Amino acid sequence: KIARRLVKWAIYLAISLATGGAWIYYFADAPTLWTAFWSGTADPVAYATVATLTATTFVLGGFMREQVCIYMCPWPRIQTAMTDEKSLTVTYKDFRGEPRASLKKSQKAPDVFGDCIDCNQCVAVCPTGIDIRQGPQVGCITCALCIDACDRVMQDIGRPRGLIDYATLDDAEREKAGQPPTRHLKLIWRPRTLAYLAVWAGIGLALLFALGTRVHTGLTVAKDRNPPYILLSDGSVRGAYTLRLRNMEGRPRRMEIAIVGLPGAVMWTDDSARADAARTLTRTIPADATLPLRVYVVAPAPGLATTAAQDFAFRVTAEGEARETALSEVTFDTPQEAIP
Structure with missing residues (x-):
């Protein structure tokens, strides 16, 4: 009896891991995350999320079962x-x-x-x-x-x-x-069902409108926290950022990344040299993909503000018939002593 129960619970656990744990692949590049997860190199939040979802699925689906339907599920209400x-x-x-x-x-x-x-x-x-x-x-x-x-x-x-x-x-x-x-028609066409139909039709049309008008270009920026800046020998200040360019179309697209604000600032990436730094750069993003890009931004000392941080933005413009634009505001940390 104990052996049968252990086998049953093992099956519950496997199903919980396969269903609950699979949710993390909706929020990142699935093949990359799959490899990193099973090689032990994924972010700790991925393991914590899988553990939480697997445990809740195991308990709710394996032991509580009908109690979930009766007391926890909102559908009966x-x-x-x-x-x-x-x-x-x-x-x-x-x-x-x-x-x-x-x-x-x-x-x-x-x-x-x-x-x-x-x-x-x-x-x-x-x-x-x-x-x-x-x-x-x-x-x-x-x-x-x-x-x-x-x-x-x-x-x-x-x-x-x-x-x-x-x-x-x-x-x-x-x-x-x-x-x-x-007659069934009298059950369907009455004020209550017509009101429900109008509400759900309105929600459906709103979702279709949002889907049809959504921008197919995305940009997220993460600033390095440690160190917040580097003071270079010529007195200029450098900050490092990780950009993620998203192409949500089924074809490759060329995108231009530009600095908005921060006068005198230029940027370059890991695959280029500082000598090639400029205020804009271009990359081709594959279809339905996200391209991570490490960017270094340098602002000369005379162009720095009198505060320890100032705002600027990265702007991505997708080339093509519809020139879509995405903007992400970030801060540029500077030392007080770097001000002339």
Whole structure:
């Protein structure tokens, strides 16, 4: 028994690692992060994130299970707020099933007892363990497994199917009174559903608009914290920055990086020399890729402000038919004694 449980928990852990841990690959270049993660060279935050997500998935999915659906998941609260007596949902028709009795007892007195033979198959198949015969409940995830189980039992004992069925509470009352069910079009086209349709359509259109108008060029800049600056022998000050240029199109694009502000400042990269420093440089970014770029910025002493830091910005302009621009503001630290 212990061996079986250990194997089961090992499988839970493997699934948790594969599903929960995979989230980190949405936030970085997946192949690069995969190699770094398993070689032990990834950033500590990656390991901490994987450990947290794996642990929560292991506990919530392996042990709590239906408790998550009942007490933690927001969907049941949303569902109860959005549904009413005209909403199609999993419904137990108590007027048909009550009072319950075993099959033998109900066969002896069919006029006294209902169709439900109290076999508990509907409870056994329910993922959250609720008894649908007690009415609509917050734990119901509308999976309809109880419908299938009940229909199978009704078929086996020769009674009409549909004791548990997709139905509205209004239609259940109408069926009890011997009236035909409401037409489905009347259930769909009514003020509540039209209001929901308008809200979701508005959200969808807003998302489509944001997707269609988004900029396909991105830029993030991280400044070196240690040291914050380097004072050179000629009196000028150098700062180091790591730029990440993002090309979110399916084709390579040439991008121009420029310094905005900081008069007299020039820059160069690891793959160039200071003699080639300028206020602009260009790089070609592959399709759907991010290019990290190490940049050194030097400002001459006469051009420095009277404070220990001043703001400037890096601007990236993508060449092509649509000249998209991205701007990232950063600071340039300077020593007080470097001011003439």
